[in-house]
Structures are given as structure tokens and as C-alpha cells.
Amino acid sequence: MAEALSQPVSFYQAKTGLFSWIFSTDHKRIGLLYFYAIISFFLVAMSLGFLMRLELIAPGETIMDAKTYNQVFTLHGVIMIFLFLIPSVPAFFGNFLLPLMIGTDDVAFPKLNLFSWWLYVLGGIFALLTLVVGNGPADTGWTFYAPYSVKTGTNVTMAVLAAFILGFSSILTGLNFIVTIHRLRAPKMKWFQMPLFAWALYATAWIQLLATPVIGITLLMIIAERVFGVGLFDPALGGDPILYQHLFWIYSHPAVYIMVLPAMGLISEMIPTFAKRTIFGYKAIAYSSLAIAFIGYFVWGHHMFTSGMSGPARVIFSVLTFLVAVPSAIKVFNWVATLYKGSINVKTPLLFSLAFIFQFLLGGLTGLVIGALATDIHLHDTYFVVGHFHYVMFGGAGFAFFGALHYWYGKIWGKMYNESTAQIAFWLMFIGFNVLYFPMLVLGIMGMPRRYYDYLEDFTTLNVVSTVGSWILISGIILMIYNLIVSRKKGEAAPRNPWGSTTLEWQTPSPPPLHNFDATPVVPEGNPYDHKQNKSE
Amino acid sequence: MADNTNSRHLPGDPKEHHIVPYKFHIGIWVGLIILTIMTVLVSVMGISLVAFSVITAMIIASAKAVVVANYFMHLKYENKLITWLMGVTLLLFVVFISFTAFDYITR
Numbered sequence: 001m002a003e004a005l006s007q008p009v010s011f012y013q014a015k016t017g018l019f020s021w022i023f024s025t026d027h028k029r030i031g032l033l034y035f036y037a038i039i040s041f042f043l044v045a046m047s048l049g050f051l052m053r054l055e056l057i058a059p060g061e062t063i064m065d066a067k068t069y070n071q072v073f074t075l076h077g078v079i080m081i082f083l084f085l086i087p088s089v090p091a092f093f094g095n096f097l098l099p100l101m102i103g104t105d106d107v108a109f110p111k112l113n114l115f116s117w118w119l120y121v122l123g124g125i126f127a128l129l130t131l132v133v134g135n136g137p138a139d140t141g142w143t144f145y146a147p148y149s150v151k152t153g154t155n156v157t158m159a160v161l162a163a164f165i166l167g168f169s170s171i172l173t174g175l176n177f178i179v180t181i182h183r184l185r186a187p188k189m190k191w192f193q194m195p196l197f198a199w200a201l202y203a204t205a206w207i208q209l210l211a212t213p214v215i216g217i218t219l220l221m222i223i224a225e226r227v228f229g230v231g232l233f234d235p236a237l238g239g240d241p242i243l244y245q246h247l248f249w250i251y252s253h254p255a256v257y258i259m260v261l262p263a264m265g266l267i268s269e270m271i272p273t274f275a276k277r278t279i280f281g282y283k284a285i286a287y288s289s290l291a292i293a294f295i296g297y298f299v300w301g302h303h304m305f306t307s308g309m310s311g312p313a314r315v316i317f318s319v320l321t322f323l324v325a326v327p328s329a330i331k332v333f334n335w336v337a338t339l340y341k342g343s344i345n346v347k348t349p350l351l352f353s354l355a356f357i358f359q360f361l362l363g364g365l366t367g368l369v370i371g372a373l374a375t376d377i378h379l380h381d382t383y384f385v386v387g388h389f390h391y392v393m394f395g396g397a398g399f400a401f402f403g404a405l406h407y408w409y410g411k412i413w414g415k416m417y418n419e420s421t422a423q424i425a426f427w428l429m430f431i432g433f434n435v436l437y438f439p440m441l442v443l444g445i446m447g448m449p450r451r452y453y454d455y456l457e458d459f460t461t462l463n464v465v466s467t468v469g470s471w472i473l474i475s476g477i478i479l480m481i482y483n484l485i486v487s488r489k490k491g492e493a494a495p496r497n498p499w500g501s502t503t504l505e506w507q508t509p510s511p512p513p514l515h516n517f518d519a520t521p522v523v524p525e526g527n528p529y530d531h532k533q534n535k536s537e
Numbered sequence: 538m539a540d541n542t543n544s545r546h547l548p549g550d551p552k553e554h555h556i557v558p559y560k561f562h563i564g565i566w567v568g569l570i571i572l573t574i575m576t577v578l579v580s581v582m583g584i585s586l587v588a589f590s591v592i593t594a595m596i597i598a599s600a601k602a603v604v605v606a607n608y609f610m611h612l613k614y615e616n617k618l619i620t621w622l623m624g625v626t627l628l629l630f631v632v633f634i635s636f637t638a639f640d641y642i643t644r
Contacts, residue, residue: 210626214633246637301636310644313636489548 008513010414015030025110031096032412038088039481041124045079046474048072053436053470056463059455069453070139071154075131077142078159082166083124085393086255088401089262090208091120091173094201098177100505100512101195103186103521106149108179108422119165126162130155143252146244150225157226160219167212167219170258174208186504189523192283195503198418199286201263203293207254207261213298215251218244234468245307249300259266259298259361261289263400264331267353270407271335272529273501274350274425275342277443279529281334288327295323302371306380312491314373321371328364332357347499348422352403355430359395363388366441381451390437400482402429409484410494414511417487425483426475435469502529555614572601610613 011028021029052072055062064072095113099106107113130137134155140148144163149156181202185194221244224230231237233244272279278284301309301317309317335357346352366388370376379385409417439462444450447458455463497506504521505512524530579593607613611622 210629242640243637246640248545248632250637292627297632298636301640308644310642312638312643316636316639 003132008509008518010509010511011514012414012511013494014514023114025106025114027095027099027107027110028412028516029510030092030110030113031092034091034095034120037117037121037124038084038092040402041079041083041090045076045084046477048076048079049142050470050474052076053467055453055468056455058464059457059460060381061453064453066453067139070141070451072139074138074141074159074452075127078127078138078163080393081142081255081259082163083127085259085397086166086171086172087120088259089266089397089404090177090201090204090258091116092268092405093197093401093408094173094177096264097408097505098180098198099184100203100411100508100516101198101503102181102184102189103504103517103523104180104184105515105517107176108183109176112172113176116169116176116433117151119169119172122165123162123164123169125159126165130158130162133158142275143248144219144222145248146210146222146225146241147239149222150234157223160222164216164219167216170208171212174205174212178209178222179203179426181205182189186521186523191526192286192528193523194286196268196279196282196285196289197262197265200262200268200289203289204258204261207258207293207296211251211258214247215255218247218251221247242304242308245304246300249303250297250378253300253303254293254296256392256502259397261292263356263397264289266404266407267335267356267402268331269348269503270353270403271338272531273407273499274345274353276345276500277338277342277529278529278531279334280337280340281330281530282527284330285334291327292324295320295327299324302376305373305376308375316377318371319524322368325364325368325371332361332364345499347406348417348419348426349403349407349499351423351426351430352399352406355426356396356399356403357416359391359399361434361534363391363393363396366391367461379444381449382444383440383448383450385451387437387440387444395433399433405484407499408505409487410498411505411510411512412487413481414494415487415489415491416498417482418483418496422480424474425480428472428479430476432469432473432476436473437469438464439463439466439469477529500531504529553639555611562608565604568599568605572597 011026015024023035024030024033052069053065055064055069083412086135095107134157135153136155138144138149138156138159139152139154140156144160145157160487181194181198221230221232223232225232225239229237231239233239233241235241268285299317299321300319301313305314305318323524335353335529370379370385370388406417406422409415443459443462443466446459446462448455494510496509498510499506502524507521508517566630576594576597579590606623612623
């Protein structure tokens with residue numbers, strides 16, 4: 001495909017004006033709408049996290065009182081989970097890339113896709129309105145545990161309503177992807193010729209579709225408790241608070257995989273490109289995505305080891321939890337095996353991918369420590385847990401997101417980012433991240449409890465280290481965003497395939513035309529990551 | 538996108554749509570009505586056997602659900618994959634209820 005022969009109008013130029021964006025049914029524009037909303041919410045929640053770390057730089061009240069601190073960590077959690085992590089990869093990268101990767105012109109239900117973005121915006125507005133309406137934002141933690149969430153005077157009802165609406169947005173995205181993958185693959189593209197990101201999205205979409213309704217019902221039950229005093233969770237009325245925890249985690253544990261599975265899909269795309277090598281164990285990675293999604297439904301009880309669940313139930317949930325480690329480890333081994341004897345090209349997306357493997361490994365292994373019943377009794381509700389899930393969620397899903405942002409930057413915005421600035425930003429983020437979160441693991445083992453604005457003198461040194469880490473991390477993020485914004489104007493024009501990748505989205509111009517492909521994309525025979533077929537590139 | 542129009546087709550999509558005569562649908566409906574009457578009769582006549590009447594009612598209701606899914610919702614004429622996915626969904630639902638119940642029974 002000669003570059004000069006066809007330079008069609010890109011989807012940016014096809015239509016202009018605000019309405020052409022906010023009422024667009026083009027999957028690429030909806031993806032970008034999601035991106036700008038998601039990154040804005042990320043920056044808000046990041047600032048809240050920064051304030052929390054500042055409060056914890058010294059024992060006692062530093063910059064905020066206990067109640068404010070509770071509200072800040074709740075809002076940080078709600079925004080990061082429901083408005084950043086859950087939609088980040090599927091709603092942005094999934095929307096933008098899935099139709100391109102499977103060689104079609106749009107998702108199966110474009111109008112539903114636009115509707116899901118509007119629901120997302122509505123949910124986001126509700127979440128932010130809790131700041132100014134009622135008695136201030138919820139102070140329950142993002143889990144809204146009953147009976148406290150039923151009794152507190154803060155604006156739990158509105159926060160819960162926001163999460164409810166965001167759930168619908170997530171369901172519609174999942175439904176759209178399932179139908180798209182079943183029905184709209186390019187002619188001749190068999191299931192096992194799909195890119196692994198599509199497989200990851202497929203597994204994720206089933207979780208979005210089947211688990212999200214459970215949280216919808218549960219959140220409505222909280223509202224029913226608060227408004228009508230039904231007595232589902234309040235022991236004083238004959239209810240059971242542990243029932244709430246069951247219902248909450250039936251969704252929220254699978255939701256952890258909504259956050260990390262698509263991120264793993266991104267890693268499976270980046271690693272073969274920068275190792276210039278076919279991915280090792282394609283089918284194993286595809287099947288392990290499905291296995292993680294499936295087993296993820298059976299393990300929710302490990303969040304409740306100290307909440308009064310029965311002994312036998314705790315043992316069973318602990319055993320089942322270890323099963324998730326198997327498909328997760330399959331992925332890690334396959335990524336490492338792909339790199340082995342590869343012709344490695346060290347670029348920013350690869351650095352982020354390697355950081356993902358390292359940090360996800362730490363997050364996963366600390367997960368085993370708290371998945372084991374006996375150790376969890378000691379570590380539950382300590383900073384060990386905070387360190388663990390930040391390693392998985394930020395060190396894993398977050399780093400994959402930012403790595404992918406660099407990898408597909410040229411495809412999405414049509415310009416190349418500045419490589420050396422991006423690498424400096426990466427190293428700041430990598431060092432900052434580990435300085436910020438590793439001390440938390442140690443603090444947890446020492447016994448520092450989570451969710452307090454105050455702590456004992458003994459914990460001071462490591463808390464100072466952690467807070468300094470947050471400054472390094474944030475300077476890295478700011479530098480990265482600055483680089484990406486400047487490159488949008490000043491970067492070199494991106495060719496179709498800057499990295500020599502093999503999947504279909506690189507066959508079309510950067511940025512793609514409105515209907516994605518100027519000719520029917522040629523599906524490579526056999527494995528989609530076969531670099532031998534791609535030698536001429 | 539002129540040369541990619543056939544992309545909006547499931548590979549292995551059934552080429553012809555299955556047409557079911559009205560009479561057949563009415564027959565299914567009559568069958569469902571009979572099952573409903575049976576449920577009522579069991580609950581009225583089986584008062585002394587409370588547990589059994591609940592189990593019978595559940596079995597009849599499940600049978601009705603299978604018939605509705607297969608014929609009215611066309612599961613029988615769809616790709617086998619859809620039936621599998623439906624089965625997985627049901628299995629997960631059973632897991633949610635039974636695992637939660639297990640905690641309560643053993644507490």
C-alpha cells in the first residue's frame with residue numbers, strides 16, 4: 001500500500017463542530033470523548049490522592065481533619081474505580097481499536113455506544129455533585145459498606161446513584177463488544193486470528209454484562225435502606241450487614257478483572273511488536289483471559305475473611321482464590337517467553353510493558369499473601385492491602401494504559417510523541433510509583449491500619465518516603481501529559497505502521513479515515529503476530 | 538464502505554431464517570397454560586406436603602422457562618454457542634446463590 005497514493009480525509013476532518021463530536025456515532029470519536037472525560041477524572045482523583053499523601057506526611061492532623069480525610073479517600077476511590085479504571089481501557093482503547101483490529105467499520109450498535117458515553121457523563125456529574133449537594137461527599141469508602149453507609153449523614157444516596165448509572169454505561173459497552181466480536185469480524189478472520197486485545201475485551205465484556213447487574217441491585221438496596229428503612233442490612237431491623245458484603249463483592253471482585261484483563265490485552269499487543277517476534281502461546285493467552293474471567297466469579301469471599309463469614313466458607317474461598325493465580329501466571333510466562341531471544345527495540349511502550357510485568361508480579365504475589373486465609377487475618381485492613389491493590393491497579397492497569405497511550409498515539413492523533421521526553425517521564429513514574437507504594441507493603445506488615453488520617457510515631461519515616469514518592473510520580477505524570485499535548489502540535493506525522501506491527505489497525509492511515517479502511521483489510525494467515533509475513537514493512 | 542459490506546455477517550450465520558407456523562406457537566402456549574394450571578392444582582391439593590409442592594412448582598416453572606427460551610426466544614434455532622453461553626450464565630447465577638447460602642448454612 002503506497003503511502004502517497006491514498007491520503008483520504010481522516011475522521012477528524014470528515015466533520016467539524018462541537019455537535020459533530022458529542023452526538024457522533026463514530027466509534028473513534030466516542031472513544032476519544034471517553035478518553036478526554038476519563039483523563040480529566042483521573043487528574044481529579046490523582047490530586048485527591050496527592051492531598052491524602054500530604055496529610056500522611058506527619059502523624060496527627062496536618063492539612064485536613066478526620067471527616068474530610070474520609071471523604072477524600074472515598075471520592076478518590078469512587079472516581080478511580082468507577083470513572084477511571086473500569087472504563088479506561090475498554091471504553092477508550094476498546095472503542096477506538098476493536099473495530100480497527102477486527103477489520104470492520106464500527107461497533108455493532110453505534111447509537112447505543114453514544115448513549116453509554118452520555119450515561120458515563122451523567123454518572124460523572126452525579127459523582128461530582130456530591131461535593132456541593134447535601135451534607136458533603138460520602139465518607140464510607142468506595143465499598144459503601146452497610147450498616148455505616150445506611151446511617152452516615154453524608155450524601156451516600158447520590159454517590160450510589162452515580163455508581164448505578166455508571167454501571168449501565170459499562171453494561172452497554174460490554175454488550176456492544178460481544179455482538180461486535182461475534183458478528184463483525186473481517187471476512188476470513190477466524191476466532192483464533194483475532195488480536196489478543198480483542199480476546200481480552202471479549203472476556204471482559206462478559207464480566208461487564210453478567211456481573212454489573214448485581215451491583216446495580218445492591219446499590220438500589222442501599223438507597224431503599226436509607227430512604228425507606230427496609231431493614232435488609234441493618235441488624236437492628238433484622239437485616240444482615242454481611243449479606244451486603246456478599247452482594248457487593250459478587251460484582252466488585254469480577255470488576256477487578258474488568259480493570260486488569262483489558263490491560264493485559266494491551267500488553268499482549270505491545271510485547272510481540274517490540275520483541276519483533278510472534279507471541280509465545282497465543283491460544284494459552286486467549287484461553288487464560290476466559291479462564292480469569294470465569295474463575296473471577298468464584299472468589300469474592302476473600303474480601304470478607306475478617307467480617308464474620310463462616311469458617312468453612314472462608315477456607316473454600318481461600319482455596320478458590322489460588323486458582324486465579326494459574327491463568328495470570330500463564331500470561332506472565334508467555335510474555336517473558338516472547339521476549340526471550342527477541343530482537344528487542346526499547347521504546348517507551350515496551351518500558352511501560354516491562355514495568356507492568358514487574359509491578360503486576362509484585363501485586364499478584366502480594367495478592368497470594370492476602371488470599372491465604374491465615375496471613376490475611378493479620379494483614380486485613382492494613383496498608384499492605386493498599387500497597388497490594390495499587391500495585392495491581394495502578395502499577396498494572398494504569399501503566400498498561402499509559403504505555404498503550406504511547407503505542408497507539410500515532411494511530412489515534414496522527415503524530416509521533418517525543419521519545420526521549422517520554423522515556424524520562426517513564427523513569428520518573430516508575431521510580432516514583434515504587435517509592436510511593438513499596439513502603440506501604442512494609443507499613444502494613446508493621447501493622448499500620450488503612451483509612452486513618454493519623455498514625456503512630458513509629459510509622460513516620462516510611463510515610464515520609466511514601467509521600468516523597470507521590471511527588472516524583474506526579475512530576476512524571478505531568479511531564480508525560482505535557483509531552484503528549486506538545487507532540488499533538490509539534491510531533492512528526494505518523495506513518496501507517498511506525499512500529500512494524502502486524503495487526504489490522506496498522507494497515508490503515510494514521511489517523512484512520514471515517515470508515516476505517518480504504519480497502520478491505522487483508523487478514524494475515526494463521527497467527528496474527530507472525531512477523532515473518534511482515535518482513536517487507 | 539463498498540468492498541467490505543459482507544463484514545456485517547456472522548461467519549457461519551444461518552443463511553435461511555427458520556419460520557415457525559402460528560399453529561405451533563399456539564400449541565406451545567396451550568402447553569404453558571396447562572403447566573400453569575398444574576402449578577395451581579399442586580399448590581391447592583398438596584397443602585399437607587408443603588416441601589413437595591414447592592419442589593413441584595419449581596420443577597414445573599423450570600420446564601416452562603426451558604420451553605419459552607427454546608421456542609418463543611428461538612434458542613433452539615440459534616447457534617449452539619448461544620445455548621452454551623446461556624448455560625454458563627445460569628451456572629454463575631447458581632454459584633452466586635449457593636456460595637452465599639453456604640456461608641449462612643455453616644455459620
